[in-house]
Amino acid sequence: MKHWKLFGVLLLAATVYSESARAQQPQSQTPPQAQTPPQAQAKIPAGSKVFVAAMGGFETPLKKAMAEKKVPLEIVEQREQAEYEITGTSESKKASTAKKIIMKSWHSDEEASIKVASVKTGEIVYAYSVHKQDSAHGQRSTAEACAKHLKDEAVAAK
């Protein structure tokens, strides 16, 4: 009997602590935890030719997002034709069974990071990373965040 009471108290304490931790946690659908590189000044002239290197499949949603967000850069298929090269990495973590049951969330956690380097000088002119928990649209969300920030922060207006 005593053991059951002890177990009950421990479970109650754990639940209270869990709820308080959850309350401190930012909501999953709040604006993305995107990072704004303050150093990123408009360094890439609009209309520059960029080559998007392979990033384990992330290059496809990134190219699509760049087109959707109307990033004023020309995407080329050959690296030799490009003035800038976009490289990066992306990781997608699907919701585990535990997350689905305990957190009641089916959405994946996404993170991506890109860097834009000048092909001629090899200097990295812009870089951006984003982490989205419970991403509603998976890789599309991170790709769009990258494209949006690339357009707003790295590309100079004509």
Place this chain on the structure above:
Amino acid sequence: MIQPRGRHAVVALGLSLILATIAAGQQGKSVDQSTKPIERNSRIYIAPIEGGFDTFLAAAIIKKQVPVTVVTDRTKADYEITGIASTEKAGWAKMLFMGVDNSNDLASVKVVELKSSEVVYGYAVRKGNSYRGKQSAAEACAKHLKEKIEGK
């Protein structure tokens, strides 16, 4: 009713659980044994790091306005950053008891002066409850690198 002795045990267990949780979320410490400075505006090459951490580190260096130029060609660099990074996903117990599914992130970087092959700076960080994953660890590395360069 729970006996006073048992009550003390429950309180102790609860406190241990909370303290262990808090301790698990603490960050790592800087490992800096070299007095040699890293020159401002020097050119730094970031070697590929497992899991694409090098890209996150480049983004963090720009975000934190570290006064260096990151280059993609090692032969044009004055310094090279190498390191390791790992991410551990939250287990069911963490989700159940803490109500969070943040990962544990670990990263360690070292800066080598290419001319002398001397390790001029090293930093290790562990984020026990990292909300932004690799990004948090990368930004911690960049922040401390900036402090080293600025001599703070």
